[in-house]
Amino acid sequence: MQVFEALAAACEELTRNSVVNPRVDAEILLARSLGTTRSALLAHYRDAVDESSRQVFFSRVRERSRGKPLQYILGQQEFRGLLFEVSPAVFIPRPETEFVVEAALERLENGSVNLADVGTGSGCLAVSLAVVLPRAKLWATDLSEPALEIARRNAARHGVGSRISFLQGNLLQPVASWLGEGQLDAVVSNPPYVGPDELSGLQKEVRDWEPRLALVGDEGAPSLYARLVSQAHVRLRPGGLLIVEIGYSMQEAVCGLLGHGWELLGVAEDLNGIPRVVSARRV
Numbered sequence: 361m362q363v364f365e366a367l368a369a370a371c372e373e374l375t376r377n378s379v380v381n382p383r384v385d386a387e388i389l390l391a392r393s394l395g396t397t398r399s400a401l402l403a404h405y406r407d408a409v410d411e412s413s414r415q416v417f418f419s420r421v422r423e424r425s426r427g428k429p430l431q432y433i434l435g436q437q438e439f440r441g442l443l444f445e446v447s448p449a450v451f452i453p454r455p456e457t458e459f460v461v462e463a464a465l466e467r468l469e470n471g472s473v474n475l476a477d478v479g480t481g482s483g484c485l486a487v488s489l490a491v492v493l494p495r496a497k498l499w500a501t502d503l504s505e506p507a508l509e510i511a512r513r514n515a516a517r518h519g520v521g522s523r524i525s526f527l528q529g530n531l532l533q534p535v536a537s538w539l540g541e542g543q544l545d546a547v548v549s550n551p552p553y554v555g556p557d558e559l560s561g562l563q564k565e566v567r568d569w570e571p572r573l574a575l576v577g578d579e580g581a582p583s584l585y586a587r588l589v590s591q592a593h594v595r596l597r598p599g600g601l602l603i604v605e606i607g608y609s610m611q612e613a614v615c616g617l618l619g620h621g622w623e624l625l626g627v628a629e630d631l632n633g634i635p636r637v638v639s640a641r642r643v
C-alpha cells in the first residue's frame with residue numbers, strides 16, 4: 361500500500377464516521393505512524409507504507425473514528441509553543457487558556473514571585489508561567505492525582521519541575537500547608553465551568569472523552585468560583601492578582617463576586633470575542 365492509498369482509505373473511514381477534518385487527521389496520523397512530518401509525507405506520496413506502520417496507522421484511524429480526540433491519540437498538545445503530554449486523565453489545553461498566561465505576564469514582575477495554579481490538569485498554566493518567569497515558585501493543585509502525575513512529567517520535560525510543587529487537594533487548600541496567609545503574588549485558574557445541563561450540548565468527543573471532573577467539576581461552577589475568590593483573597597498579598605478563565609455568559613456572575621476587597625482590572629475576550637479571562641487585584 362502506498363501513502364496516497366493509505367490516506368484515501370483512512371479518509372473514507374473517518375468521513376463515514378463524521379470526523380470533522382478527515383483529510384488533515386489522516387495526514388497527521390499517518391505522519392506520526394511513519395515517524396515523519398506531514399510535509400515530508402506529502403512529498404513522498406507514492407512511497408510504500410511498511411506493514412507494521414500500516415497496522416499502527418489503521419488502529420489509530422479506528423480510534424479517531426470512535427471519536428477519540430486526536431490529541432489523546434498522539435498523546436500531546438501544544439500550548440504557547442510548548443508541547444504537553446496529555447491523556448484522557450487530563451483536560452486538553454485550549455488556545456483560549458493562553459490568554460490567562462498573557463493576562464498574568466502583563467502584570468507580574470519578572471522577580472521571585474509566588475504563584476498558584478488551581479486545577480492544573482496537564483500543568484499547562486503553571487509550566488508556561490515557570491518557563492517565562494525563571495525566578496518564580498509555583499504551587500499547582502488538582503483533585504485528580506492521575507492529572508498531577510502528568511503535570512509533574514510536563515514540568516520535568518520543560519525543565520521547571522524543581523520550582524513547581526504539585527499538590528493533590530481542593531482549590532487552594534493544599535497551599536495552606538506550604539505558605540502562610542497573604543504570601544501569594546498571583547493565583548491563576550481555569551476551573552471546571554460547564555453546567556451539568558450544558559454537558560449534552562458539548563461536542564461528542566469532548567463530552568465522551570475529557571474528564572468530567574475537568575468539565576463540570578464536582579460542585580457546580582457558581583459555588584466553585586465563590587470559594588476560589590474567597591480562598592484567593594486570604595492567600596494573596598495586598599496587590600496580588602487573581603486571573604481566572606470563565607465560561608460563556610459567566611462574566612456578570614464572576615465579576616459580581618469581586619466586590620469588597622477586590623479591584624476589577626479587566627475582562628479579556630478570546631479570539632471569538634467572548635469574555636474569557638477576568639483579572640482582579642486584591643486591595
Ligand SMILES: C[S@@+](CC[C@H](N)C(=O)[O-])C[C@H]1O[C@@H](n2cnc3c(N)ncnc32)[C@H](O)[C@@H]1O
Pocket residue numbers: 450451452453454457478479480481482483484485501502503504507529530531549550551552553573574575577578
Ligand atoms: C478545565 S480543567 C483545566 C486544566 C488546565 N488548567 C488547563 O487549563 O488546561 C479543570 C481542572 O480542575 C480540576 N479540578 C476540578 N475541581 C477541582 C477542585 N475543587 N480543586 C482542585 N482542582 C479541581 C480538574 O481535575 C481539572 O484538572
